[in-house]
Amino acid sequence: MGLRERKKEKTRLAILDAALDLFLEQGYETTTVEQIAGSVEISARTFFRYFTSKEHVVLWFHDHSEEVVTEALQRRPEDEPPFQSLLHALRVMLSEFNDATPEETERFLKMQRLIENNPALAGKSVARGVETERRMAVEVARRQGLDPAVHQLPHLVVAYAMATVRVGFECPRPKVTGMGEMFERVDAALMLAERSFRPGWDLAG
Amino acid sequence: MGLRERKKEKTRLAILDAALDLFLEQGYETTTVEQIAGSVEISARTFFRYFTSKEHVVLWFHDHSEEVVTEALQRRPEDEPPFQSLLHALRVMLSEFNDATPEETERFLKMQRLIENNPALAGKSVARGVETERRMAVEVARRQGLDPAVHQLPHLVVAYAMATVRVGFECPRPKVTGMGEMFERVDAALMLAERSFRPGWDLAG
DNA sequence: AAATTTATGGCACAGCATGACAGATGACAA
DNA sequence: TTGTCATCTGTCATGCTGTGCCATAAATTT
The missing domain is CATH 1.10.357.10 (Tetracycline Repressor, domain 2)
Structure with a gap:
């Protein structure tokens, strides 16, 4: 498995964990994709390249x-x-x-x-x-x-x-x-x- | 039943029929709420007063x-x-x-x-x-x-x-x-x- | 090291849905 | 009929999701 794939997997999990924690803290609907993306230092656009939608995370x-x-x-x-x-x-x-x-x-x-x-x-x-x-x-x-x-x-x-x-x-x-x-x-x-x-x-x- | 309620019911059914026909003609996702509203002469805002969402119609x-x-x-x-x-x-x-x-x-x-x-x-x-x-x-x-x-x-x-x-x-x-x-x-x-x-x-x- | 593939960010944009407010319209009593 | 009240409607503003596009950066391959 190359560096690229490892990096992707890492990002995916980072998004996942950040999103789940935010959802649990402040609620699902009140958490925006931008917030999630921000907390893992990626653009909102990139979020949608890892998960097809906000609910896909859950x-x-x-x-x-x-x-x-x-x-x-x-x-x-x-x-x-x-x-x-x-x-x-x-x-x-x-x-x-x-x-x-x-x-x-x-x-x-x-x-x-x-x-x-x-x-x-x-x-x-x-x-x-x-x-x-x-x-x-x-x-x-x-x-x-x-x-x-x-x-x-x-x-x-x-x-x-x-x-x-x-x-x-x-x-x-x-x-x-x-x-x-x-x-x-x-x-x-x-x-x-x-x-x-x-x-x-x-x-x- | 007063005029008001009858009128509402009529509008509701008009929206319903117009929307269903549009969905069947050109597809569900490609039909916009504005289109539906336009075809029954109401504002898009009013559409959402009769149906909570686009899918609610279906x-x-x-x-x-x-x-x-x-x-x-x-x-x-x-x-x-x-x-x-x-x-x-x-x-x-x-x-x-x-x-x-x-x-x-x-x-x-x-x-x-x-x-x-x-x-x-x-x-x-x-x-x-x-x-x-x-x-x-x-x-x-x-x-x-x-x-x-x-x-x-x-x-x-x-x-x-x-x-x-x-x-x-x-x-x-x-x-x-x-x-x-x-x-x-x-x-x-x-x-x-x-x-x-x-x-x-x-x-x- | 160069060439190629792939991931990323920024931008623009369409669409759904909601809140706020002002004006129109039906309901109802005097 | 008229005036008052409640309710419905349109307009405007706004936030958010999700996607296409293109330039740039990074990794992979040769």
Whole structure:
């Protein structure tokens, strides 16, 4: 990895940390991009070369999560019931979070806290999650040999799986102190889901 | 109803129709608020007194839907299994759409077509739907005597119900010609949901 | 060291959204 | 009808987000 890329990565993280701290201190909407840029000594124009928008900073973790979860899904055997594959993939994503460095963990918790306390951001976060959902639905449909434009089942299966983790993340309103606590919550939601469905409900035909 | 209110309603609908047609003709993002305002002879400032934002025009139907569905939920007996109550309420909402005037139907289909062909709008629509979801989750939690801040089940039940109709609406990608066709799709999704869960999965304890 | 690719900053600009104020218009009572 | 009051509307000013463009600076390659 060259100097250039290392430098870019450093700037990206500097922006990220500065922005998150500013958001938490004085609120998301009242913090301007210019302020963020100023606090890391770059121009506002450059900010938008690292993050496509102001909200992209807060939803940044989605990018990584989507990558991890889709890869994990790909690794599951094709003949496994799709909902089970999805739950597996989602658990892989969660465990990846657990392996994160302290800095990464801190960032994630800050984003989570921001989203929790800001309905507008919560909405954006869900919308971003649904993007991932659509992509996974295509993959699940392919595995089942169904046309996603005609059959609703694949999309429905993915939607339920994603809704489960979303609820798991959202639900513990009162103070999310640490990563472990949060994962217990999400895992509780996943287990709740596991015993809620009829066997074979997610299979075509 | 006085002249004043009638006039307001007329303006609101004029804005709505003009905006939807412009969006469909030249695209959502390329249409400016000023253009919309101009085509109904009002100032841009006034536009924002009728709709809180440009996207509010496209997501307008959500306001009515939320009202209908929450009222319908309230009418269900408190001891009914919550998921069943939700499906009932959602079906009431759908049937209300069926009773709509031709103009209302046309507007709704336009909005639907816009959302279908614009990922950004689709995201906003989902975000709006989740707002409704949260409110209903509070009500369902109350009915079950659970604290929504602690227990995930109520939120999960509502999330699944809402995800079902969302998938029902989204799924028929290729040409949504009429209202009836759309409702068949959504109803198909609801029936799919009905036979996917274990009996009693949505009950506390 | 020169040539090439890529990142950055500054500038201009369009568009969305909001606050403030003054004038127009409907509501209502005398 | 007229006058008063509440409400709606347009105009103006303003702040902020996000993008295109171009010149400059930095890193990479040869």
